[in-house]
Amino acid sequence: MTAVLAHGVGERHDLPLPLDLVLQGAAVALLASFLALGVLWRQPRFTPRPAGPPREWWPLRVLVLLALPFVPANAWPHLVFVLFWVGVAVASVLFGPVWRVVNPLRLAARWSLSRPYPERLGHWPAAAGLLVFTWVELVEPGALPWFLVGYAVLGVAGGVVFGPVWFERADGFEVYSTLLGALSPVRGNPFRALAAVPVRPGLVAVAAVCLGSTAFDSIGSTPAWARLSPVPQWVGLVAAVGLVAGGYLLACRAFGGALAPTLLPIIAGYVVAHYYSLLVVEGQRAVALLLGRTDHVPDTTLAGPVTVACVQVVAVLAGHLVAVVAAHDRSLRLLPPERHLTGQVPLLLLMVGYTAGGLALLFAG
Amino acid sequence: MIRVLLCVLPLVVAACSSPPAAPPGPLELALSADEPSPHRVDVVRGQSVELTVSSGKPVDVHVHGFDVLAKAEPDKPAVLAFVADETGTFDVEAHPDTLLVQLVVR
Numbered sequence: 288m289t290a291v292l293a294h295g296v297g298e299r300h301d302l303p304l305p306l307d308l309v310l311q312g313a314a315v316a317l318l319a320s321f322l323a324l325g326v327l328w329r330q331p332r333f334t335p336r337p338a339g340p341p342r343e344w345w346p347l348r349v350l351v352l353l354a355l356p357f358v359p360a361n362a363w364p365h366l367v368f369v370l371f372w373v374g375v376a377v378a379s380v381l382f383g384p385v386w387r388v389v390n391p392l393r394l395a396a397r398w399s400l401s402r403p404y405p406e407r408l409g410h411w412p413a414a415a416g417l418l419v420f421t422w423v424e425l426v427e428p429g430a431l432p433w434f435l436v437g438y439a440v441l442g443v444a445g446g447v448v449f450g451p452v453w454f455e456r457a458d459g460f461e462v463y464s465t466l467l468g469a470l471s472p473v474r475g476n477p478f479r480a481l482a483a484v485p486v487r488p489g490l491v492a493v494a495a496v497c498l499g500s501t502a503f504d505s506i507g508s509t510p511a512w513a514r515l516s517p518v519p520q521w522v523g524l525v526a527a528v529g530l531v532a533g534g535y536l537l538a539c540r541a542f543g544g545a546l547a548p549t550l551l552p553i554i555a556g557y558v559v560a561h562y563y564s565l566l567v568v569e570g571q572r573a574v575a576l577l578l579g580r581t582d583h584v585p586d587t588t589l590a591g592p593v594t595v596a597c598v599q600v601v602a603v604l605a606g607h608l609v610a611v612v613a614a615h616d617r618s619l620r621l622l623p624p625e626r627h628l629t630g631q632v633p634l635l636l637l638m639v640g641y642t643a644g645g646l647a648l649l650f651a652g
Numbered sequence: 653m654i655r656v657l658l659c660v661l662p663l664v665v666a667a668c669s670s671p672p673a674a675p676p677g678p679l680e681l682a683l684s685a686d687e688p689s690p691h692r693v694d695v696v697r698g699q700s701v702e703l704t705v706s707s708g709k710p711v712d713v714h715v716h717g718f719d720v721l722a723k724a725e726p727d728k729p730a731v732l733a734f735v736a737d738e739t740g741t742f743d744v745e746a747h748p749d750t751l752l753v754q755l756v757v758r
Contacts, residue, residue: 288672298716298717298738299716299717299738299741299742300740300741300742300743301740301741302739302740302741302756302757303756304693304742305665360721508743510690510691510692510751510753510754512748513688513690513751514690516750530687535678553755592739592740592758
């Protein structure tokens with residue numbers, strides 16, 4: 288990697304989705320949403336049931352910690368931006384909150400002062416941490432070592448002062464992994480797990496950072512954005528996050544953050560669509576670099592144009608459909624009976640907007 | 653929900669599987685690193701591409717993904733010739749980060 292890359296890793300972007308596919312996908316999302324409104328159940332069906340904490344085994348964290356010094360210096364960007372940021376997200380959607388299980392910083396909580404964590408802080412530190420990380424990823428990859436040192440120092444300090452609760456609420460990566468882990472089909476009904484996601488201050492901000500930063504990754508690589516070049520990258524990143532958050536607050540202001548968990552399937556679908564080819568191609572390079580091989584040429588069979596386009600459209604639409612069903616059920620629980628139908632419309636429109644926007648970005652970026 | 657998905661799949665497959673046409677003649681582009689006007693250019697896979705980049709000051713020009721590099725000087729434009737034999741979207745940049753054109757190879 289001699290070149291300066293906007294993304295830290297990867298030399299190639301996906302082909303733009305064909306425009307007709309984008310339009311058809313958006314139409315299906317719109318149609319399915321309002322069909323769901325008309326034909327789905329009229330009484331809330333999914334009783335909230337958290338999936339329960341995963342089995343934890345602290346020697347695994349010790350192993351991870353001991354392995355870190357052996358990572359070759361040139362493998363760090365691939366390790367963090369591909370295997371960690373994208374790989375952990377995908378693994379969480381499939382298997383549950385994996386980062387919680389392996390997070391080596393959690394070892395610090397074994398020697399904790401166990402001060403009470405302030406409730407009103409909620410997930411805000413996590414949202415801030417994720418925003419800084421996505422800034423490093425998309426704008427300033429050179430700052431990665433500083434970010435990792437800061438993350439480790441803060442994690443150890445938080446763990447010592449507040450105990451495990453710090454990681455549950457304030458560690459951005461663990462919050463992200465745990466939230467996406469609610470979608471895991473292997474740990475019980477994902478709809479019931481989604482309904483049980485605790486709504487804490489800052490949850491909307493976490494969702495907005497995750498969705499907005501991925502969107503900005505698309506926007507930032509378009510020629511149209513390059514023509515605006517005096518506008519600094521970080522302004523675009525913050526604007527994209529602000530736009531996602533603003534859309535939610537406008538559509539769901541009556542509910543506060545209570546509907547934010549229903550956005551998680553949309554985030555997961557868009558992350559898979561956006562990063563699929565990066566994960567399957569650069570993921571191979573990451574493993575090769577970890578093994579000390581710099582000359583590995585990744586196999587691109589799984590990243591052919593047809594496969595990528597199909598994965599993208601199916602992931603975005605599947606995320607949208609799961610989100611719509613979850614939002615329908617959640618609204619029935621939160622709304623008075625006379626507003627069951629009309630009260631859902633703003634959220635449905637917002638979801639159609641996010642999904643159509645996501646598809647449009649896969650076309651444009 | 654499953655029915656909707658089943659309706660979508662044929663559309664997806666139909667839209668994804670148009671046969672590639674035979675590669676046309678070489679694509680020649682003249683670009684300026686001083687006044688970049690980045691846009692997208694469609695390239696057919698297997699087509700040969702020749703980029704001529706002029707610049708008022710010495711600058712490295714790089715085609716990402718194909719790893720073609722050339723230096724443009726004030727009196728000597730950079731010429732980058734290669735065969736686009738991989739699909740994807742590739743940036744052509746004057747380093748460090750001035751986007752000159754994006755090649756969309758299908």
